[in-house]
Amino acid sequence: MAGLSGGSPELSGGPSGVSGATIAVYSVKGGVGKTTFAANLAWCSARISRHKTLLWDLDAAGGSGFLYGLESKGAKQAGEVFAHDRTSNERAAMRLIQKTACERVDLLPADESIRALDARLVAIGKRRRLAKLAQALGQQYPRIVLDCPPVISELSAQIVRAADLVIVPLPPSPLSSRAFDLVVREIAASTRRHPPLLPVLSMVDMRRTLHRDVREQHPDWPCVPYASALEQCAVQHRPVGEFAPQSPAARAFAQLWGAIEKKLAERKSG
Structure with a gap:
């Protein structure tokens, strides 16, 4: 990965x-x-940078919880985090947060109630409700990783206003630049001062000519390889760094995490 430092999750370190x-x-x-x-980035935050990290699942499919072997404690409770005033929201969030099997990684799970959040957020009329809640939770969690819904909505707009950095996974196709431009336009429409964006090529198979061509077109974009180890995350219910720390996929996420921390440092110093 051009421009990124190497090293495995086992060797990188230091808060x-x-x-x-x-x-x-x-x-x-x-x-x-x-x-x-x-x-996997939540795991890198906890394992490599040793941050107490909150993985906040905002996708109704609940995939992040599944990958950690956890489910929501109760049906249709995730939306209650946005139901009342900010103090009540924080208390509701803390009640739902679960510890994972990975040290320093906690999960705020999603459920079907997330699907109704757009209407609720519009009714509340607070454009930075999620940002304020993330700020409050940040008192306990130096890093919060948001698993966003794959739709353009009021919720996604609130996520952008809350984020210090947006990671954009992209398929290695000739349309990757166009897809990234679409994300840039949508995010710019959500807020006048949007956070930095970091495009990342996902599921790259360098045996394929098309994937090699796209990689050559974007040498400065980090990339994560197509790997059976990543598919095993859903089987193992663990991040790849837990069960295959020396795999190319684990190393790629470690390098990506290094790029993320560098971006955050640049933003803070700027």
Whole structure:
């Protein structure tokens, strides 16, 4: 990966000096590995940078919880996090947060009630409700990773306003640049001062000519390889760094995490 430092999750280390930050994993298209990115980046935050990390699942499919072997504690409770005033929201969130089997990674799970959040957020009329809640939760979690819904909505707009950095997984196709431009336009329409965006090529198979061509077109974009180890995350219910720490996929996420911390540091210093 051009421009990124190497090293495995087992060898990289040291808490980052960057203060609290919210990282959104965002895509307007499903099937690009968004949830796999979110789950593995939360692990990298905890394992590599040693941050207490909250993985906040905002996709009604609940994939992040599944990848950690957890389910929501109760039906249709995730939406209650946005039901009342900010203090009540924070208390509701803390009641729902679950510890994962991975040290320093906690999960705020999703459920079907997330599908009704757009109407609720519009009715509330608070354009930064999610940002304020993330700020409050950030007092306990130096890193919050948001697994975003794969749709353009009021919820996704609120996510952008809350994020310090947006990770955009993209398929290695000739349309990747166009897909990224679409995300840029949609995010710019959500807020006048949007956070930095980091495009990442996902599921890259360098044996395929098309994938090699796209990689050559975007040498500065981080990339995560297509790998059976990543498919095993859903079987193992663990991030890839837990069961295959020396695999190319684990190393790719470690390198991507290094790029993320660098971006956050640049934003704070700028």
